[in-house]
Amino acid sequence: MQPLASLLLLAALNVHPASAALKEYTLDVVNAPIAPDGFNRIGILANGTFPGPLLTANKGDTVKVTFNNKLTDESMRVSTSIDFEGVLKDTASVFDEGSPFVTQCPFGPNTSYTYTLPLGEQSGSAWYHSQLSLQYADGLRGVFIIYDPDDPLKHLYDVDDESTIWSLADWWHNTSTVSLMSYNLTQIIPLQDSGLFNGVGRFVGGPEIPFAVQTVTKGTRYRFRLINISVRRQVFVSIDNHTMTVIEVDGTPTQPLEVNILSVMPGARFSVVVTANQAVDNYWINAIPMDPGNPNKNPVFDPDLSRGVLHYAGAPDAEPTTPMTEGPQGADANLLQEHELRPFFPTPPPEPDFILNFTTSMPVGETVWLFNGSQYESPKVPTLIKILDGASNAVDFNKTENTFIFPRNKTVEINFLPDPENELHPFTLHGNRFWVIKSNESDIINTVNPPIRDVAAKGNGGTILRFTTDKPGPWFFHCHIFWHFWAGLGAVMVSDPEGIRQQVKPTEAWDELCPAYNALPAVEQ
Structure with missing residues (x-):
């Protein structure tokens, strides 16, 4: 294998x-x-x-x-x-x-x-x-x-540089500490104040600062890299009058797939090729944060103000005159379906050696998220230190550390059972990638050439992931909605504790981190 x-x-x-x-x-x-x-x-x-x-x-x-x-x-x-x-x-x-x-x-x-x-x-x-x-x-x-430099898909685009990177973000006017206090009291995530495209956005009643502008030259093909650096928001991205050809997802080259709108979860990344083949003009780049229906709406947040401008060289330096929309809708929408993605290099997943059935839940009236009925709580002694000191089995870790231990070079299948929650949980596995055997939005099970990602949605459709334990280490596995992660929606996947002890030789600077941190007063931690 x-x-x-x-x-x-x-x-x-x-x-x-x-x-x-x-x-x-x-x-x-x-x-x-x-x-x-x-x-x-x-x-x-x-x-x-x-x-x-x-x-x-x-x-x-x-x-x-x-x-x-x-x-x-x-x-x-x-x-x-x-x-x-x-x-x-x-x-x-x-x-x-x-x-x-x-x-x-x-x-x-x-x-x-x-x-x-x-x-x-x-x-x-x-x-x-x-x-x-x-x-x-x-x-x-x-x-x-x-x-x-040897990108096998390089023939599909002409420009891929610092100017073609698109960051997608949510933004709050309050500090994270104030927002967390509100969340802890109400169990409701405070709704963002604005959505940002390349670091710029607007809010209702705020100044009309210029939107971020992406300049293109007619006839040129651009590789745009979409990176969702949000804390919570899934973002729907489209460009008026243009299509996008997906060629990368989460660092994995993919077989080209043309769409006109795609969903980007927190932590996720896509590369899309866009050809500037329309009339010389200005077009809206729609970067619309999805609102899952927060009962306490934020009056200053308007998702339609989260956008940029695709500006053709030679067009007036002005905003588009067309309406601000949420992108293609209904029959006009060709939304990316995750299960249709295929790695550029075929990589069949091995059969699983271990199958884990996972659930997520939030007890009524508590600001707690449970992973298989257990809230993750950060230990005082980091997982890696415990392993280097000899920890090898589940009994060596507190139950609240949600630590799963596997031998080396095995295949683990994670089966997220369907549940009726409204909100998607974008789960990420640090330091690794996984096969998405079954996407949340589809009933199709693909064990031949499924998508390879490091962020995948768990929701009410059920999701199946597989990863290999070929790299010894403790790897964080958690929801990338950091409010949920903070409330306990996480686990640690440990590959080969003995291999960790043999191969990991930390530096002196690393050795000094915990003593220095533990000596800090609480206000400085």
Whole structure:
């Protein structure tokens, strides 16, 4: 049986071509004023910007990112820990995976930490964000693109650069700490104040700041990379009068699939090819956040104000004159169906060695999410430290750690049972990708060549995922709606504890994280 990482030639191979380079970035995490929709507030920002600075590399490179924690505003969290979403970690560097209390402790104010990311042969669209509590809602999130100079789909597009990256985000005027207090009291997630396209949006009654503009030249083909860096919102993306051809999902090249609207869940990424083949004019890019029906509507939030402008060179520098819509509807909509995606390189999933049936639930009147009847609670001692100290079996972990342990080189099937909830739960598996054997929106079961992703929706349709335990490590598996994650909707998938002890040799800087964090006063954690 070949593991998924081998089939995809991903990071676990740790193969570095002759052109491999070391790329180093330094980001200061600061409290600074920010007004992406015209409302001024203090945020938690990388280098003072939202989204944070773009990180880029080529496959085969090693990337080092140093975060200097300069946070001072104790009305928000001032410690932090960074996850590189969609970056596949090898076992040797799993201690730099960034999951607080799973692979490391957070680092406090006036300290720094450097993450080392050997990329191997992986490529595609990824991003980075704070993984601590709900901190990234305050702005600590940005995009990370790994280019493949030998992309097998390169003949389909002419332009793929910094100008063709589209970030999708939700935004709140209150801090995450205030929002969490409200959520804890009411069990209702506060509705966002605006939706942002490439860091810009509007709210009802706010200033009409210019929408983000994407300039194109007629006749040119563009690879647009859509990265949903939202905390909660699924976003429906379309471009008036244009179609989109999907060629990548969550870092995996796909067989081209043409659609005119697609749903992007929090944490998910797509690459689409768009040909500028319409009349020279301005067209709306619709980036509409889905509202699942929150009973406490936010009067300043209007999803139709979440959009950008596709501007043809030579057209007037003006907004489109056509109505702001939510994109193609009814018979005109060719919505991407996840189950129709096919990896560009066929990768049949192995038969499962383990089958896990999972449910999610929220007890009435409690701000608690249960994963198979158990709320995940972060342990005081990170999972990785426990394993390095000898933990190998379920009895070595508290029940609330929701820790599942598997031998190496096995295949695990996760069967999310259908339930009547209104809201989709976008589940992600850190450091790995999985086969989507059954999508939530379809009854089709595909064990021949199913989609390969690292984010997939669990909802009332039932979802089946498979992944291989070819990389020893503790890997976070959680809902990417961070309100639900904060309330306990998560688990840890541990592959080969003995292999972890043999291969993982943390640095001295990592060893110092937990003692330093535990010595902080509560207000600085």
